[in-house]
Amino acid sequence: MADPIFSSAPIRPGAPASAEAVADTLRRAVLAHRVAPGTKLSEDEVGSALGVGRAIVREALRALAHEHLVEIQRNRGAFVARPDKREAVEIFEARSLLEPRTARSAAARAEYADVSDLRRHLAEENEAMGSGDSGRAVYLSGQFHVQIARIANQVTIARFVESLVLRSSLIVALYWQRPSAICECHAHEALVDAIAMGDGAGAEEIMHGHLVDLLSGLDLAERPREGVSLAMALKGL
Amino acid sequence: MADPIFSSAPIRPGAPASAEAVADTLRRAVLAHRVAPGTKLSEDEVGSALGVGRAIVREALRALAHEHLVEIQRNRGAFVARPDKREAVEIFEARSLLEPRTARSAAARAEYADVSDLRRHLAEENEAMGSGDSGRAVYLSGQFHVQIARIANQVTIARFVESLVLRSSLIVALYWQRPSAICECHAHEALVDAIAMGDGAGAEEIMHGHLVDLLSGLDLAERPREGVSLAMALKGL
DNA sequence: GAGCGTAGGATTGCCGACAATCTCTCCTCC
DNA sequence: GGAGGAGAGATTGTCGGCAATCCTACGCTC
Numbered sequence: 001m002a003d004p005i006f007s008s009a010p011i012r013p014g015a016p017a018s019a020e021a022v023a024d025t026l027r028r029a030v031l032a033h034r035v036a037p038g039t040k041l042s043e044d045e046v047g048s049a050l051g052v053g054r055a056i057v058r059e060a061l062r063a064l065a066h067e068h069l070v071e072i073q074r075n076r077g078a079f080v081a082r083p084d085k086r087e088a089v090e091i092f093e094a095r096s097l098l099e100p101r102t103a104r105s106a107a108a109r110a111e112y113a114d115v116s117d118l119r120r121h122l123a124e125e126n127e128a129m130g131s132g133d134s135g136r137a138v139y140l141s142g143q144f145h146v147q148i149a150r151i152a153n154q155v156t157i158a159r160f161v162e163s164l165v166l167r168s169s170l171i172v173a174l175y176w177q178r179p180s181a182i183c184e185c186h187a188h189e190a191l192v193d194a195i196a197m198g199d200g201a202g203a204e205e206i207m208h209g210h211l212v213d214l215l216s217g218l219d220l221a222e223r224p225r226e227g228v229s230l231a232m233a234l235k236g237l
Numbered sequence: 238m239a240d241p242i243f244s245s246a247p248i249r250p251g252a253p254a255s256a257e258a259v260a261d262t263l264r265r266a267v268l269a270h271r272v273a274p275g276t277k278l279s280e281d282e283v284g285s286a287l288g289v290g291r292a293i294v295r296e297a298l299r300a301l302a303h304e305h306l307v308e309i310q311r312n313r314g315a316f317v318a319r320p321d322k323r324e325a326v327e328i329f330e331a332r333s334l335l336e337p338r339t340a341r342s343a344a345a346r347a348e349y350a351d352v353s354d355l356r357r358h359l360a361e362e363n364e365a366m367g368s369g370d371s372g373r374a375v376y377l378s379g380q381f382h383v384q385i386a387r388i389a390n391q392v393t394i395a396r397f398v399e400s401l402v403l404r405s406s407l408i409v410a411l412y413w414q415r416p417s418a419i420c421e422c423h424a425h426e427a428l429v430d431a432i433a434m435g436d437g438a439g440a441e442e443i444m445h446g447h448l449v450d451l452l453s454g455l456d457l458a459e460r461p462r463e464g465v466s467l468a469m470a471l472k473g474l
Numbered sequence: 475g476a477g478c479g480t481a482g483g484a485t486t487g488c489c490g491a492c493a494a495t496c497t498c499t500c501c502t503c504c
Numbered sequence: 505g506g507a508g509g510a511g512a513g514a515t516t517g518t519c520g521g522c523a524a525t526c527c528t529a530c531g532c533t534c
Contacts, residue, residue, distance in 0.1 A: 018487095043516070053489055058516090059299065066303045075495050075516055090393040097394070098334050156327040157334070160397055255517095280486070290519055295486090312486055312525050479532080487524070494517070501510080 023060035032135025104200040105152035260297035269372025274319040341437040342389035
């Protein structure tokens with residue numbers, strides 16, 4: 001089986017057939033913030049909504065639970081993950097360990113095709129951002145990081161980065177202070193430039209700063225609705 | 238659902254009831270090299286062997302596939318993972334990014350109870366190694382690394398480390414040159430000492446060297462039996 | 475004798491149904 | 505009026521069965 005994490009997008013809006021397709025649909029819905037964190041994902045409900053059996057949905061939910069995008073409670077069901085402040089900090093700490101050095105490797109290994117792939121990806125990002133599709137913009141800007149790990153030719157690390165990036169997207173959707181302006185374009189462009197020039201040290205430093213900026217751009221002040229049951233009790237969301 | 242990766246050992250040899258218990262049983266069997274890499278894990282076979290239904294086994298195999306300990310091929314079944322040379326190198330590279338800095342954090346945060354836990358763990362390791370239970374020794378020596386990540390209070394990184402350590406154990410079982418002498422005891426003891434003294438820089442350096450030693454202790458020369466079908470064709474193994 | 479197509483067996487993929495568990499509501503009792 | 509408990513409803517956990525797919529082996533043709 002191919003990695004669910006690596007599945008690009010064999011998605012057909014009308015009829016997702018396999019568990020992987022269902023997982024991908026749910027993943028995008030969660031990341032685009034179309035279903036709020038804490039929302040219960042009933043097996044029957046998802047199944048009838050997507051026109052697949054419960055077994056398929058079940059497998060998809062298990063896969064998403066492994067990615068920590070949903071949380072499964074025994075005999076209770078699956079809920080969209082609700083990362084808290086501590087989790088957010090931890091995830092960016094993990095990224096800070098993995099990504100800067102990986103960016104350095106990518107700069108050392110990148111060939112012309114890799115760089116042009118990155119530039120194309122960047123153009124897609126800008127287009128999504130320009131058209132106001134913030135869900136897609138967040139998703140693409142995350143995949144940019146995965147792309148770099150792939151250029152570094154590190155499958156294992158790329159998988160970790162993808163997992164972290166997905167969770168980061170959820171966190172950004174939750175805690176981002178300036179939802180209108182995802183102003184990280186400069187960092188990505190600077191990264192591509194450094195990689196294109198083979199400037200490993202520069203890429204490493206830019207990536208590190210970029211991650212610091214991302215984390216500091218979050219509003220991680222404690223909120224009264226941190227607790228799940230409390231938020232549910234307040235009705236709504 | 239608790240992380241399958243984190244499940245300690247709710248295992249009762251006679252009757253594993255849940256998918257998690259089955260996954261744990263299979264995990265230990267794979268890591269102790271009781272089932273050879275490449276072995277097919279038939280759902281019916283595993284189910285009847287452990288006295289559980291096919292659905293349970295199915296879920297357990299899916300979980301192990303997420304950890305890359307088994308590989309699932311659609312309509313073909315699950316096979317014990319067979320990490321190749323490249324994968325081995327990648328895994329140790331990932332560990333080199335995560336663990337040294339995490340060891341430094343652990344040294345900065347460790348309290349007395351943490352250090353005594355580590356020493357107890359070390360004693361268990363030595364005992365397993367002394368009694369010739371090399372499967373258990375390998376497993377415990379891996380869990381030592383996870384323990385350090387937990388002391389660093391990094392749940393996310395600890396999960397990654399656990400995943401990497403499990404796969405490393407499989408790799409060690411496959412490629413270790415000196416199966417009789419798992420002579421890494423000194424590094425672990427030095428690590429505990431550094432952590433006990435709060436010597437972060439020392440712990441970081443020891444961990445880095447330890448990982449380099451582990452990788453260089455492997456025999457990663459290309460082997461003719463690298464291919465799956467070839468090895469199967471040669472019968473045996 | 476070698477290569478190819480086909481039939482058979484076996485295994486997984488998926489679905490429906492039943493049992494187990496949890497939550498919510500309502501009733502009773504203090 | 506509030507707390508505790510029992511029952512109903514709903515949802516998940518698990519099992520068996522059928523269909524789809526794949527591998528193997530056999531037979532046929534060249």
